[in-house]
Amino acid sequence: EPEVTQTPSHQVTQMGQEVILRCVPISNHLYFYWYRQILGQKVEFLVSFYNNEISEKSEIFDDQFSVERPDGSNFTLKIRSTKLEDSAMYFCARLRLGFTDTQYFGPGTRLTVL
C-alpha cells in the first residue's frame, strides 16, 4: 500500500508553461519532501516541508519552484516557467518517525517538457 499517491503520473508540457504536481498523503503527516530524478541521474533533494512551512531547500529549488499545502491535505509542487532541463521524475516522500526516521516515496510524476 503506497505511503502517498501522486498525480498526474505523467505530465507533458511546453517550455515556459506552469505545472502543478500533487502529492496526497494516505494519512495525516507533518513532514513532506520533494525530490527529482533526471533520467540516468541520481535522486536529488528539492525541498522539505514541515507543519505548512519550508524547513529546508536545495540550491536546485530556485524562484521558479514553490510548494504549498492549499487545503491542508494535498501537497503541491509548482514550477512556474518550465525549462527543458526540468524534465525528470518528481517524487514526493513522507517521513515516518521512529528509532530511525525513514522517508517513504510516492510513485512519482514523470514530467516531460517539450
Place this chain on the structure above:
Amino acid sequence: RKEVEQDPGPFNVPEGATVAFNCTYSNSASQSFFWYRQDCRKEPKLLMSVYSSGNEDGRFTAQLNRASQYISLLIRDSKLSDSATYLCVVNDNQAGTALIFGKGTTLSVSS
C-alpha cells in the same frame, strides 16, 4: 558538499550468487544510513536501514563503518527478482533533513 559514492556497476551475476555493494559518504556528521532499491522508472523503496552493529534481513546484510565512512550491502543466494538498482542513502537523522543519494549500483541476476 555532501556526497555519497557507490560502486559504478553494473553487476551481472547468476542466480544463487553472493554479491556485495560498497558505498562511501563524505559527511562525517551523517547519522542515518539506508539502502533503497529502485526498479526501472519506479520510486525508491526502502530495503533496510543500516546500523553500526550491522544488521541482517533474510538474505540481505548491511554493515556500517563510521570510522571509514563506509557502508556495505551483501546479498546472498541472489534471485532473479533482486535485479534492480541499489541506492546508498544517508542523512543527518534530524527529522526533516534531506536524504543524500548515491547514483546507485545496478544488479542483474540471470538464470
